Amino acid sequence: MTKLDPRALAEAVSIETGLGFIGSEGRTSEGVRWLELIPAGHPAGQTFAIRAEIGWRRIDVRFRLGSFASELMSSVRSADESGRRVFRAVLDACSNAGADVALNLNGATRSHKDDAVWNESWRSFGFAVGKGMLAINEGNDAADMRLIEEWTTRVAAAVIALLPVEVEVEEILDAHGLPEGAKMRIEVNRYERDRRNRAAALAIHGHRCMACGTDMAERYGPVAEGLIEVHHIVPVSEVGPGYIINPKSDLVPLCPDCHSVAHRRSPPYSIKELQNMLRYDCATSGNIRMQSGQ
Ligand SMILES: [Zn+2]
Numbered sequence: 001m002t003k004l005d006p007r008a009l010a011e012a013v014s015i016e017t018g019l020g021f022i023g024s025e026g027r028t029s030e031g032v033r034w035l036e037l038i039p040a041g042h043p044a045g046q047t048f049a050i051r052a053e054i055g056w057r058r059i060d061v062r063f064r065l066g067s068f069a070s071e072l073m074s075s076v077r078s079a080d081e082s083g084r085r086v087f088r089a090v091l092d093a094c095s096n097a098g099a100d101v102a103l104n105l106n107g108a109t110r111s112h113k114d115d116a117v118w119n120e121s122w123r124s125f126g127f128a129v130g131k132g133m134l135a136i137n138e139g140n141d142a143a144d145m146r147l148i149e150e151w152t153t154r155v156a157a158a159v160i161a162l163l164p165v166e167v168e169v170e171e172i173l174d175a176h177g178l179p180e181g182a183k184m185r186i187e188v189n190r191y192e193r194d195r196r197n198r199a200a201a202l203a204i205h206g207h208r209c210m211a212c213g214t215d216m217a218e219r220y221g222p223v224a225e226g227l228i229e230v231h232h233i234v235p236v237s238e239v240g241p242g243y244i245i246n247p248k249s250d251l252v253p254l255c256p257d258c259h260s261v262a263h264r265r266s267p268p269y270s271i272k273e274l275q276n277m278l279r280y281d282c283a284t285s286g287n288i289r290m291q292s293g294q
């Protein structure tokens with residue numbers, strides 16, 4: 001039997017987002033169990049935390065900034081247009097999947113669709129995604145872990161959309177006026193920016209191939225968990241450097257087979273064309289079966 005393991009959660013979310021996390025666990029004063037992730041390599045309090053609370057048939061995943069994360073908060077507030085768009089698209093997908101989504105700005109609840117929040121002054125910022133009516137906390141730890149990973153990864157995908165390319169977190173001085181550790185950076189380099197778009201695309205579209213419907217983990221088991229490729233509908237080489245990728249409309253998950261076939265032509269075959277090829281495959285294998293049955 002699998003346990004609810006914060007380290008396994010940290011590993012899964014790190015792989016999916018390209019940002020290293022460490023995990024911990026605990027219970028609220030009401031006895032509700034939680035798993036929490038913070039970015040690896042930074043003192044707690046200077047960055048952020050993502051906490052998943054596992055309630056009765058319900059999961060609530062909350063993002064909050066650390067008490068000493070004012071530098072990071074101003075960077076998040078000034079996230080570029082592409083980051084804000086990805087953030088909103090991921091939260092839209094959560095909302096479309098039946099979750100309650102709410103921002104918390106300066107202690108007040110706000111809609112994630114409200115663009116005005118970006119122009120206000122921020123004293124505190126957080127957001128939460130809560131999903132009820134789930135078959136969770138009923139004694140199946142493996143199934144619970146899958147749900148916790150799914151919803152935590154979605155929240156993490158929204159968070160990394162707002163992280164700047166590079167953040168320098170202010171040095172925090174200790175009681176003796178000495179800096180606590182060296183200057184810290186959360187670096188989201190170009191590779192990780194692609195990872196950010198990948199994480200957003202999967203948070204929005206799921207892990208099933210959009211052409212053939214295959215979920216690799218369903219076909220091969222846990223070993224293939226998360227094995228899915230993300231395809232740019234319009235090739236990267238054809239869009240200008242200033243182009244803002246929309247992970248909802250520009251990116252699609254494809255299994256390795258369909259992805260390879262899509263790139264047998266340049267520009268690549270569309271999803272519709274791939275689906276038509278698969279219908280051809282069904283039709284011909286159907287004929288073969290019919291013939292062999294004669
Ligand atoms: Zn496929």
Ligand SMILES: [Zn+2]
Nearest residue numbers: 230231232259
């Ligand atoms: Zn591709």
